[in-house]
Every structure is written in C-alpha cells, then in structure tokens.
Amino acid sequence: MSEQTLRERRRKHDLDEVKTNDNDNIKASGSVQPSKPRPNNRSNNYSWLTWGIIIGYLALLLYRNWDRLYDFMHPWFGIKFTSNNEPRSVEILAEPKKQEAIIAAFKHAWSAYERDAFGDDEYHPISRVGSNLTKAGGIGYTIVDSIDTMVLMGLEDEEKRARQWVQNNMNLDRDGDFNTFETTIRVLGGLLSAYYLTNQSIYLERATELGDRMLPVFDTPSGIPMSFINLGRREGVTDKHNHGLSSTAEAATLQLEFRYLSYLTENELYWEAVEKVMKVMKSARVIQGLAPIFISQQTGQFVSSDIRLGSRGDSYYEYLLKQHLQTVRAKTVKKRCIMYDDAMDAIHKYLLKRSPREKILYTSELIPERKQGSTEVTWRQVPKQDHLVCFLGGSLMLGATDGAQMSVPPQMQDFTRGQVRDWRTGVDLIKTCLATYETKTGLSPEIVHFRERDDAIPATSVVHGDWYIKGNRDNSVPYDARYILRPETVESLFIAYRLTGNNYYREFGWRIFKSIEKHCKIPEGGYASILHVDTIPVTYEDKMETFLMSETLKYLYLLFSDDSVLPLDKFVFNTEAHPLPIFTPHMRTGFS
Ligand SMILES: *[C@@H]1O[C@H](CO)[C@@H](O)[C@H](O)[C@H]1NC(C)=O
Ligand SMILES: *[C@@H]1O[C@H](CO)[C@@H](O)[C@H](O)[C@H]1NC(C)=O
Numbered sequence: 001m002s003e004q005t006l007r008e009r010r011r012k013h014d015l016d017e018v019k020t021n022d023n024d025n026i027k028a029s030g031s032v033q034p035s036k037p038r039p040n041n042r043s044n045n046y047s048w049l050t051w052g053i054i055i056g057y058l059a060l061l062l063y064r065n066w067d068r069l070y071d072f073m074h075p076w077f078g079i080k081f082t083s084n085n086e087p088r089s090v091e092i093l094a095e096p097k098k099q100e101a102i103i104a105a106f107k108h109a110w111s112a113y114e115r116d117a118f119g120d121d122e123y124h125p126i127s128r129v130g131s132n133l134t135k136a137g138g139i140g141y142t143i144v145d146s147i148d149t150m151v152l153m154g155l156e157d158e159e160k161r162a163r164q165w166v167q168n169n170m171n172l173d174r175d176g177d178f179n180t181f182e183t184t185i186r187v188l189g190g191l192l193s194a195y196y197l198t199n200q201s202i203y204l205e206r207a208t209e210l211g212d213r214m215l216p217v218f219d220t221p222s223g224i225p226m227s228f229i230n231l232g233r234r235e236g237v238t239d240k241h242n243h244g245l246s247s248t249a250e251a252a253t254l255q256l257e258f259r260y261l262s263y264l265t266e267n268e269l270y271w272e273a274v275e276k277v278m279k280v281m282k283s284a285r286v287i288q289g290l291a292p293i294f295i296s297q298q299t300g301q302f303v304s305s306d307i308r309l310g311s312r313g314d315s316y317y318e319y320l321l322k323q324h325l326q327t328v329r330a331k332t333v334k335k336r337c338i339m340y341d342d343a344m345d346a347i348h349k350y351l352l353k354r355s356p357r358e359k360i361l362y363t364s365e366l367i368p369e370r371k372q373g374s375t376e377v378t379w380r381q382v383p384k385q386d387h388l389v390c391f392l393g394g395s396l397m398l399g400a401t402d403g404a405q406m407s408v409p410p411q412m413q414d415f416t417r418g419q420v421r422d423w424r425t426g427v428d429l430i431k432t433c434l435a436t437y438e439t440k441t442g443l444s445p446e447i448v449h450f451r452e453r454d455d456a457i458p459a460t461s462v463v464h465g466d467w468y469i470k471g472n473r474d475n476s477v478p479y480d481a482r483y484i485l486r487p488e489t490v491e492s493l494f495i496a497y498r499l500t501g502n503n504y505y506r507e508f509g510w511r512i513f514k515s516i517e518k519h520c521k522i523p524e525g526g527y528a529s530i531l532h533v534d535t536i537p538v539t540y541e542d543k544m545e546t547f548l549m550s551e552t553l554k555y556l557y558l559l560f561s562d563d564s565v566l567p568l569d570k571f572v573f574n575t576e577a578h579p580l581p582i583f584t585p586h587m588r589t590g591f592s
Pocket of ligand 1: 131136
C-alpha cells in the first residue's frame with residue numbers, strides 16, 4: 001500500500017469516527033446513562049474532541065476580544081531594552097541637496113505671491129490674484145506668516161522686502177472683523193518669531209501694537225475670548241454663526257504668543273488674559289480631560305458639543321503640552337502638567353481605536369446625543385479622523401520625552417509606563433497618517449474614515465483597506481477628498497526624526513515633498529490645493545494656503561537640517577510653526 005492511500009484512508013476513518021462521536025454527544029446530552037467502559041481508542045478520540053471544542057471556544061473568545069487584548073498588550077510590543085554600553089545618541093546631520101530643493105519650492109511659492117498679490121492676505125495661484133480677509137484691507141497674513149521661514153532658509157533679500165512692507169505698509173487700523181485665533185497664530189506668532197530670529201525692532205513694535213488692539217477680545221463675563229476682533233475699533237465680536245460661542249481650540253491656542261509678548265514687553269496684561277482662559281477651562285472640564293469643541297463666554301462652561309482632536313479641538317491639546325514646555329520650570333515645580341496628563345489618559349481611554357483587520361490605530365470622535373425627553377447625554381463614537389489630527393503623533397512623542405529632554409533615540413528604561421504608552425501611541429499614529437498618504441497622488445485627504453465590523457459605507461467611497469474616503473450619495477466630489485497643502489504630518493515627521501534619528505521619517509517626508517511638487521505645483525508660479533487625492537490628473541482649487549510657506553515647507557526644510565537648528569529642547573513651535581524660545585518668566589506661572 002502506498003503512503004498516499006494510507007493517508008487518505010486515515011482521513012476517511014477520522015471522518016467516520018467524528019460522526020460516531022457526534023451521535024455519542026447527542027445521546028449524552030439527552031439522558032444520563034451509566035457510563036460503560038469504552039475501548040481505549042474511542043476514549044482517546046473523545047478527549048481530542050473535547051480539547052478541540054475548548055480550544056475552538058478559546059480561539060473564538062480571543063478573536064472577539066482581540067482589540068481589548070491588543071490594547072492591553074500593546075505597550076510592551078516592540079520595546080527594545082538596550083544595554084548601557086550602547087551608543088546613546090545618533091548624529092542628526094543636514095542633507096543640503098534636499099534642503100536646496102525645498103528652498104527652491106519656497107521661492108517658487110513666494111515669488112508668485114510677490115509678483116501677483118504682494119500685500120494681500122491670501123493668494124490664488126490659478127487666477128494669479130490676491131484677496132483680503134475683510135473688506136477693510138489686508139493685514140499681511142501671507143507676508144508675516146512667511147518671514148521666519150525666509151530667515152531660516154537664508155533668503156535675506158526676500159526677508160528685507162517683507163520687512164520693508166511691515167515697516168512702511170502694514171496697517172493694523174482696519175475696521176473689519178478678524179478671527180482672534182488665526183490673527184494670533186499667524187500674524188502675532190509670525191511677528192514674534194521674526195523678531196526673535198532677526199532682532200529687528202520693527203517686528204516687536206508691530207507685535208505689541210497688535211497685542212494691544214486684540215486685548216479687548218478678552219473682555220467677556222468669563223474671560224473666554226470672543227471669536228473675532230475688530231482691530232480698528234478695538235472691539236471683540238462674537239461669532240453669530242455659532243450662537244456666539246467660542247471654539248475651544250481657538251480660545252486655548254493664544255497662550256504661547258501672548259505669554260511671550262508679555263515676557264518681551266514686561267507687560268503682564270497679555271499673560272494674565274490668556275492664563276485666565278486656562279483657569280476657566282480647567283475648572284469647567286467635563287469628561288475627565290476631554291473638552292467639547294464649544295465653550296460659552298458668558299458662563300465659562302463647555303456646552304454640549306462634539307469631542308474631537310480635529311477642527312476646533314486639535315490645538316487645545318497641543319498647547320496644553322507646549323504651554324508647559326514654553327517656560328523653564330523651576331526645579332521645585334512638579335514636572336508633569338496635570339491637565340495634559342489627564343487629557344492624554346482620556347484620549348487613550350475614550351478616543352483611540354484600532355481598525356478590525358489591519359489594526360490601524362486612529363482617533364475617533366464623540367458626538368453627544370440625547371434621547372427625547374431625557375436629559376442624559378450618551379456619546380456616539382464616529383470613526384473619523386481629520387488630517388489636522390496628524391499633529392498628535394509628534395506631539396505625543398515630544399510629550400513623552402518631556403520636551404526632548406532625553407537621549408536620541410530615548411532609552412525605554414528612562415521612561416515611566418505612561419511615557420512608554422504615549423510614545424508608542426505617537427509612533428503608531430504617525431504610521432496611520434502615513435498610511436493615508438498611500439493614494440494615487442501620494443497625498444493625504446482632508447478627512448478619512450476607518451472601517452468597522454459590519455459597517456455599511458456609501459458605494460461611492462474610495463476604500464484603501466481599513467480606511468476610506470467617504471463618498472457622497474450623489475457621487476459629487478466629497479469635501480473630505482481634498483489636500484490643501486496641510487502640514488500636520490510633516491510636522492510630526494520632523495519631531496519624530498529629531499527625537500529618534502530614524503531615517504524612515506526623512507524618507508517618507510521626502511516622498512511627500514515630491515508628491516507636492518508633482519501634483520500641486522503650478523508651472524507659472526505658486527502651489528494649489530487639489531480636490532481629490534485619488535484622481536489623476538488632479539483638479540486644482542484656486543488657493544495657496546498661507547501655511548504652505550509658514551509650516552509645510554518649513555517643517556520639510558527642518559526635517560533635513562541638522563539638530564543645531566531650532567533644537568526641540570530650546571524652542572516650542574506655535575501651532576502655525578512659528579518657533580518661540582523657551583524662557584524663564586519674570587512673573588507668576590502655571591495654571592496646572
Ligand atoms: C487688500 O488690502 C490692501 C491694503 O488695504 C490693498 O492695497 C489691496 O488692494 C487689497 N487687495 C484686494 C485684492 O482687494
Ligand atoms: C539678538 O540679540 C541678542 C541679545 O543682544 C543676541 O544674544 C542674539 O544673538 C541676537 N540674535 C541675532 C539673530 O542677531
């Protein structure tokens with residue numbers, strides 16, 4: 001008899017026996033019978049079956065609870081414990097050729113703006129015209145936002161022309177409503193970092209004037225600032241579209257700029273105004289460390305609204321860390337910031353999820369819902385992540401090292417358990433963001449959704465494994481699909497590279513840069529947003545966001561610079577990528 005037939009026989013034989021056993025089972029469960037001694041081989045098969053059922057059941061249990069188990073085990077995955085003899089640091093050297101290419105891109109963007117729209121707030125590269133934010137005239141959004149990048153890139157002529165504009169043409173006496181947050185992060189932040197990098201007093205003069213014009217925005221019953229400021233009239237203006245409420249992120253993302261202005265001018269008013277905002281928010285917290293996206297200026301209380309790390313939420317969390325890092329902490333002050341720690345705990349507890357198949361880590365959003373006639377709020381979890389959230393990966397890594405206070409790369413034994421958790425989450429969130437760049441253009445959409453078990457998604461969606469760009473029912477191009485030259489992922493790549501020296505981050509940054517060059521560059525000058533990251537050839541949107549020059553190209557440039565340029569233990573970047581030095585305050589500090 002051949003091997004083959006023997007094996008076949010055995011298999012058939014097995015089948016027969018399973019059947020027999022099944023019958024036994026049925027009998028056994030039907031009635032209790034006195035057990036008869038069985039022949040040996042039968043009892044062996046019987047116990048194999050029992051084990052099979054037990055193992056099968058355990059496997060099922062494991063499969064159904066895999067997410068929970070994975071999350072539980074996760075902090076221990078992939079951690080290398082290096083011996084003390086190993087080199088504790090890697091060298092971070094510049095790559096001049098790549099930096100040259102990025103400088104050329106900046107010049108391509110700037111020269112088109114200077115040619116077509118110099119002095120206007122915003123630029124439209126297809127129609128080659130500029131526009132202003134209000135009818136009252138421009139306040140130099142694009143110019144001021146770009147100056148520190150010019151200084152870093154060594155573009156002295158460009159900086160000189162921009163400075164002359166700030167000196168001779170910049171006029172803040174404009175009777176129009178300017179967004180409090182955008183004006184702070186772009187114009188005030190831009191002026192302050194330009195001042196730090198050049199020592200040109202005109203920048204500080206303008207910054208001080210702007211700060212003074214903005215102060216009335218904090219004159220509300222609670223101290224939570226209004227959403228708009230009329231710079232000419234020096235009056236705060238509420239946001240009529242959102243019931244006069246303020247965005248959480250917008251109110252909590254003014255602190256780095258106003259505090260540094262206080263430090264430079266020795267005028268405490270700016271500091272006190274923004275510190276008060278944090279005190280109000282601290283006492284108004286709802287779900288542990290998480291803050292809903294709207295807060296009332298009247299009461300200083302959060303109102304029932306979405307909780308998310310994307311728009312209107314994002315930089316609240318970013319500035320919790322950076323406010324803490326901005327000032328040199330006295331040795332006696334507690335090292336960790338309680339508000340930040342609580343927020344990170346809550347994010348881990350309530351917002352982080354893994355996709356079912358590929359186990360991609362992402363942040364979800366919570367939407368409050370109230371059943372009719374009930375006052376009780378339940379939170380619906382939505383598997384949706386804005387590109388804006390991609391700042392969080394780098395931010396978590398920066399927080400884990402307490403602001404780059406560790407070796408490069410950090411040694412895991414120097415971390416507490418919480419720091420290990422944040423570090424690992426940061427690394428994984430960056431991976432997720434990079435996965436969303438695996439599109440036809442190599443660029444990431446504005447908003448991605450993640451698959452869930454048994455979900456039903458619109459047929460017009462573009463699916464990439466466990467994440468997708470949600471389609472519209474009418475098959476029109478979804479808003480979510482666009483790439484508007486956003487910086488958050490390259491920002492995280494820059495931080496991750498500086499903290500690890502791992503070339504993976506540089507390589508991916510370079511790929512993103514090449515994709516921008518390929519798909520967003522307008523030959524006649526400037527760069528444009530594109531409407532769908534998965535459609536080639538691309539369709540442009542006629543807008544070059546100011547954060548291309550202030551953030552995206554700056555972070556790409558810094559990704560390829562050596563670590564003597566703006567070291568992360570000496571600078572914090574505001575949320576518009578304007579570097580501000582860490583300083584020792586001469587006034588009371590600390591809301592935590
Ligand atoms: C924008 O404002 C500036 C300053 O008032 C003005 O010179 C310029 O013409 C305005 N641009 C447009 C497009 O209206
Ligand atoms: C600016 O001035 C300060 C104080 O005089 C000095 O330490 C710093 O090096 C100067 N920076 C630049 C860019 O010139």
